[in-house]
Amino acid sequence: xxxxxxxxxxxxxxxxxxxxxxxxxxxxxxxxxxxxxxxxxxxxxxxxxxxxxxxxxxxxxxxxxxxxxxxxxxxxxxxxxxxxxxxxxxxxxxxxxxxxxxxxxxxxxxxxxx
Amino acid sequence: xxxxxxxxxxxxxxxxxxxxxxxxxxxxxxxxxxxxxxxxxxxxxxxxxxxxxxxxxxxxxxxxxxxxxxxxxxxxxxxxxxxxxxxxxxxxxxxxxxxxxxxxxxxxxxxxxxx
Numbered sequence: 001x002x003x004x005x006x007x008x009x010x011x012x013x014x015x016x017x018x019x020x021x022x023x024x025x026x027x028x029x030x031x032x033x034x035x036x037x038x039x040x041x042x043x044x045x046x047x048x049x050x051x052x053x054x055x056x057x058x059x060x061x062x063x064x065x066x067x068x069x070x071x072x073x074x075x076x077x078x079x080x081x082x083x084x085x086x087x088x089x090x091x092x093x094x095x096x097x098x099x100x101x102x103x104x105x106x107x108x109x110x111x112x113x114x
Numbered sequence: 115x116x117x118x119x120x121x122x123x124x125x126x127x128x129x130x131x132x133x134x135x136x137x138x139x140x141x142x143x144x145x146x147x148x149x150x151x152x153x154x155x156x157x158x159x160x161x162x163x164x165x166x167x168x169x170x171x172x173x174x175x176x177x178x179x180x181x182x183x184x185x186x187x188x189x190x191x192x193x194x195x196x197x198x199x200x201x202x203x204x205x206x207x208x209x210x211x212x213x214x215x216x217x218x219x220x221x222x223x224x225x226x227x228x229x
Contacts, residue, residue: 034217041222041223042223043118043204043206046217046218046219049216049217101159101162101173107156
């Protein structure tokens, strides 16, 4: 069964600090991996999308890395801001019998304190 | 503003009632889908569609029906609401092409409570 495991489950950091969120997956074959940010009470918003051939992708202060050999991805947030407080969701897509059903991680809840 | 619009934002139903959650997008996306999000769990796919007239089941389809008569609209119908269907429902859309990688645009969600 395809699985996406994220760690840590929750994280508290001080404003201005860096942090790294982890995503391990078992989806195979693998098509692409996405990171989403979900603010409380809102729908997820896409941060990065990477295919199996890409190692890193940046979006402002967010940098995602991918190691397709070990099936691991990380999301690094630089110089955190209060607005970074949210849930970060890793989503892995692999073709499944001709359909396109992605597998969602449970998310990492990040709280940035002033 | 372009995007995915979901209505209603909040809904309370009695067990056994039926209702339709509405989803509309104005980005001409071929792919549309419905997810439910429960505490401590990842988003789970209910139904999806890769174009008008085409729908398919996701991970948790039981108790839900969908149809796709136009590119823009993808309503989700609860046939006979049960307390287990208490959840937050998200509609998402994207462009669709074999082998291509497009991010989803999510709606703001519908918070449904079944009592």
